[in-house]
Amino acid sequence: MSATPAVALNGVTKTYRGGVHALDGVTIAVERGTFVAVMGPSGSGKSTLMHCAAGLDTPTSGSASIDGTDIGRLNETKRTKWRRDRVGFVFQQYNLIPSLSVRDNITLPLRLAGKKPDQQWLATLVDRVGLAGRLDRRPTELSGGQQQRAAVARALINKPAVVFGDEPTGALDLRTAREVLDLLRDLVDGLGQTVVMVTHDPAAAARADIVLIMADGRVVDSFERPDAATLAYRITSLEKE
Numbered sequence: 076m077s078a079t080p081a082v083a084l085n086g087v088t089k090t091y092r093g094g095v096h097a098l099d100g101v102t103i104a105v106e107r108g109t110f111v112a113v114m115g116p117s118g119s120g121k122s123t124l125m126h127c128a129a130g131l132d133t134p135t136s137g138s139a140s141i142d143g144t145d146i147g148r149l150n151e152t153k154r155t156k157w158r159r160d161r162v163g164f165v166f167q168q169y170n171l172i173p174s175l176s177v178r179d180n181i182t183l184p185l186r187l188a189g190k191k192p193d194q195q196w197l198a199t200l201v202d203r204v205g206l207a208g209r210l211d212r213r214p215t216e217l218s219g220g221q222q223q224r225a226a227v228a229r230a231l232i233n234k235p236a237v238v239f240g241d242e243p244t245g246a247l248d249l250r251t252a253r254e255v256l257d258l259l260r261d262l263v264d265g266l267g268q269t270v271v272m273v274t275h276d277p278a279a280a281a282r283a284d285i286v287l288i289m290a291d292g293r294v295v296d297s298f299e300r301p302d303a304a305t306l307a308y309r310i311t312s313l314e315k316e
């Protein structure tokens with residue numbers, strides 16, 4: 076395992092206008108090829124952590140890096156380009172473009188960067204996410220789970236250093252959610268992909284290697300391969316505090 080973490084936050088604080096301390100000195104290191112879930116009560120800072128880690132937002136103090144690149148050192152133009160190249164995103168609402176085929180949705184990040192898809196990688200990915208034979212369909216012709224799998228393939232088309240998931244199973248029924256989690260697990264185990272996922276669902280988080288628990292802008296706990304019941308209990312007790 077490399078010494079350079081895929082994602083590192085060092086003493087990150089984020090204070091929003093109005094004085095809300097969304098992050099209060101967060102230090103984390105995510106090793107490459109691991110699946111990390113972030114849980115915590117509403118308002119605990121999960122989205123802010125993800126946004127700072129992914130270069131979508133800048134910390135008020137402290138630093139964030141991906142694969143050793145300090146995001147704060149990049150100006151906005153460079154940061155946007157770098158993010159497109161090095162970071163993949165999967166959201167709750169798949170965010171596929173209805174007028175484009177599944178193939179064009181998956182390869183969109185490359186085309187936006189003026190690059191040609193590596194056909195072999197595209198074929199590998201499509202096979203891995205189980206969408207072979209569906210590339211010429213429109214997103215609306217796919218089930219919710221298939222659409223999310225297309226979104227996962229889109230997130231991976233650039234071979235990013237890390238894929239961030241913001242409630243990626245939040246809109247899916249139990250069985251389909253499990254399929255998408257199986258896929259994320261497979262990408263971590265089979266391809267060495269690094270995945271960081273924010274979720275409210277203890278069963279989803281229990282599929283990760285490490286689960287970070289946030290409260291009041293801080294990481295207050297870290298579990299290795301916990302079961303869902305342990306996580307549910309921990310979150311409920313934090314919500315009561």
Ligand SMILES: Nc1ncnc2c1ncn2[C@@H]1O[C@H](COP(=O)(O)OP(=O)(O)OP(=O)(O)O)[C@@H](O)[C@H]1O
Pocket residue numbers: 091092093095096097115116117118119120121122123124
């Ligand atoms: N743009 C903003 N301006 C001001 N305050 C904000 C902004 N974004 C988030 N906050 C505040 O920062 C704190 C952390 O918010 P954040 O969205 O990171 O929490 P969260 O754990 O992701 O919540 P949820 O689970 O409800 O999505 C909250 O108090 C929130 O109200």
